[in-house]
Amino acid sequence: MSTDSTDPTITFDAVTKRFGAHVVLDELSFTVDPGEFVTLIGPSGSGKTTILRLLMTLEKVDGGTISIDGEYLSHMERGGKLVPADEKHLSRVRRRIGMVFQQFNLFPNMSVLRNITEAPTRVLGLSKGEAEARAVDLLDMVGLSDKASAHPTQLSGGQQQRVAIARALAMRPDVLLLDEVTSALDPELVAGVLSVLKEIASTTDITMLCVTHEMQFARDVSDRVMMFDSGRVIEDAVPEKLFTSPEHDRTKEFLSAVLNRA
Incomplete structure (x- = not known):
């Protein structure tokens, strides 16, 4: 990891993203420092998930640049000029980023162990033994040591999401993106997943960017919200400040609506 770097781990510099005539991100600029846990909140359609999709290179920027540890993700230098990144460049930088989605996206025909070892062996070139040792450690971390030989259909939604978290961590990412990771779960299963994420946040130096509607989780775990x-950041503060004395009227309205609904 490059956490001793003076560069922010994630840098958005005047990033614009449009879908047709609709501007989703409007010259968005922000940074996330090494090891920080930053949570994005806001109404549906405000651009939060688009940020994660741009970082995963599932979408392309229409303006501005994105960098990871000072290296361009969305662009590359060629002949002294900045040009849109080609697939080889995107693939190399993207390896440093892991993502856990709303839907678990596990391979149903593979065991839990193989779901976790598949990418490290194919993409990172780890031996089967190395990948399995890593997977066993991660299954222990997420509380599923006894499920290595099970298949996803034999697991609850909460267990599947914990496997998905272990799978993302198996790639040893510098950055972990979390997109509403509890939204597809029954309420009684949410606590187990959030507790795993709290453990990761407190025991690793992974930089984490999280989109969530779980306000208490955001308040408990985040360094910044x-x-x-x-498509713009209208308020950026430590959780205690943002949740107890927000400055922007729109933040007050949003929090009042979300917390009253909870």
């Missing part, structure tokens, strides 16, 4: 509205 950023409030989005219409």
Whole structure:
């Protein structure tokens, strides 16, 4: 990991993203420092998930640049000029980023162990033994040591999401992206997943960027919370400040609506 770098781990510099005539991100600039846990909150359609999709290179920027540890993700230098990144460059930088989605996206025909070892062996070139040792450690971390030989269909939704977290961590990412990772779960299963994420946040130096509607989790775990509205950051503060004395009226309205609904 490059956590001794003076560069922020994630840098968005005047990033614009459009879908047709609709501007989703409007010259968005922000940074996330090494090891920080930053949570993005805001109404649906405010651009939060688009940020994660851009970092995963599932979408392309229409303007501005994205960097990881000072290295461009969205662009590369060629002949002294900045040009859109090609697939080889994207693939190399993307390896440093892991993502856990709303839906678990596990391979149903593979065991839990193989779900976790598949990418490290194929992408990182780890031996089967190395990958399995890593997977066993991660299954222990997420409380599923006894499920290595099970298949995803034999697991609850919460267990599947914990496997998905272990699978992302198996790639040893510098950055872990979390996209509403509890939204597809029954309420009684949410606590187990959130407790695993708290453990990761407190025991590793992975930089984490999280989109969530779980306000208590955001308050408990985040180093910073950023409030989005219409593709812009309208408030960026430590959780205690943002949740107890927000400055922006839109933040107050959003929190009042979300917390009253909870």
